[in-house]
Amino acid sequence: EAGVAQSPRYKIIEKRQSVAFWCNPISGHATLYWYQQILGQGPKLLIQFQNNGVVDDSQLPKDRFSAERLKGVDSTLKIQPAKLEDSAVYLCASSRIAGGPANEQFFGPGTRLTVL
Amino acid sequence: QQQVKQSPQSLIVQKGGISIINCAYENTAFDYFPWYQQFPGKGPALLIAIRPDVSEKKEGRFTISFNKSAKQFSLHIMDSQPGDSATYFCAATMEDNTDKLIFGTGTRLQVFP
Numbered sequence: 001e002a003g004v005a006q007s008p009r010y011k012i013i014e015k016r017q018s019v020a021f022w023c024n025p026i027s028g029h030a031t032l033y034w035y036q037q038i039l040g041q042g043p044k045l046l047i048q049f050q051n052n053g054v055v056d057d058s059q060l061p062k063d064r065f066s067a068e069r070l071k072g073v074d075s076t077l078k079i080q081p082a083k084l085e086d087s088a089v090y091l092c093a094s095s096r097i098a099g100g101p102a103n104e105q106f107f108g109p110g111t112r113l114t115v116l
Numbered sequence: 117q118q119q120v121k122q123s124p125q126s127l128i129v130q131k132g133g134i135s136i137i138n139c140a141y142e143n144t145a146f147d148y149f150p151w152y153q154q155f156p157g158k159g160p161a162l163l164i165a166i167r168p169d170v171s172e173k174k175e176g177r178f179t180i181s182f183n184k185s186a187k188q189f190s191l192h193i194m195d196s197q198p199g200d201s202a203t204y205f206c207a208a209t210m211e212d213n214t215d216k217l218i219f220g221t222g223t224r225l226q227v228f229p
Binding site: 004031040041042043045048055093104107 | 122157159160161162205207216219220221
């Protein structure tokens with residue numbers, strides 16, 4: 001079974017520019033998550049989708065971050081405009097269902113964003 | 117109260133030694149404690165997990181010890197190998213909704229031959 005795919009793997013932009021990340025979850029996984037992992041910290045959930053609906057976006061900085069999951073499969077995360085503190089690895093994860101006991105999340109390799 | 121504190125930040129162990137990583141939590145509603153292993157350039161992968169109804173869980177060379185009264189849990193890697201070199205994250209969540217993972221800050225483990 002193919003894992004979670006993400007692109008690009010690396011991105012360098014200047015502050016105030018825009019950037020978009022793409023994620024393709026494991027086939028058949030209904031739930032998709034975007035995490036932000038700042039250097040030296042654990043992943044922090046930004047947004048969770050169940051199919052193409054948002055379940056939780058309470059930690060998404062909505063003034064600059066947006067995400068969508070069209071047709072309940074692929075997802076894109078956008079930052080506009082980027083700030084220096086957005087430098088981080090952006091991880092996408094998917095799981096078969098939402099919630100429930102021991103619902104394992106499978107993570108992609110991440111996109112490393114550097115904002116100069 | 118949502119934090120999970122993890123230590124040490126980094127750990128160097130000789131091949132064959134025991135690696136020990138500790139985590140502490142405050143939210144008593146947490147009842148599911150997974151550990152993740154992350155290799156450079158890869159996303160975290162679930163390694164082993166424990167529920168608070170047991171004090172220990174072992175899978176191969178990896179053991180989680182859980183102390184409910186102290187609200188602490190730890191990962192022990194026996195007979196550590198160079199291939200175990202990675203960053204390890206503890207996490208905590210509620211078993212009926214494991215979407216809400218609260219991660220520790222991570223421990224970078226290096227195992228030298």
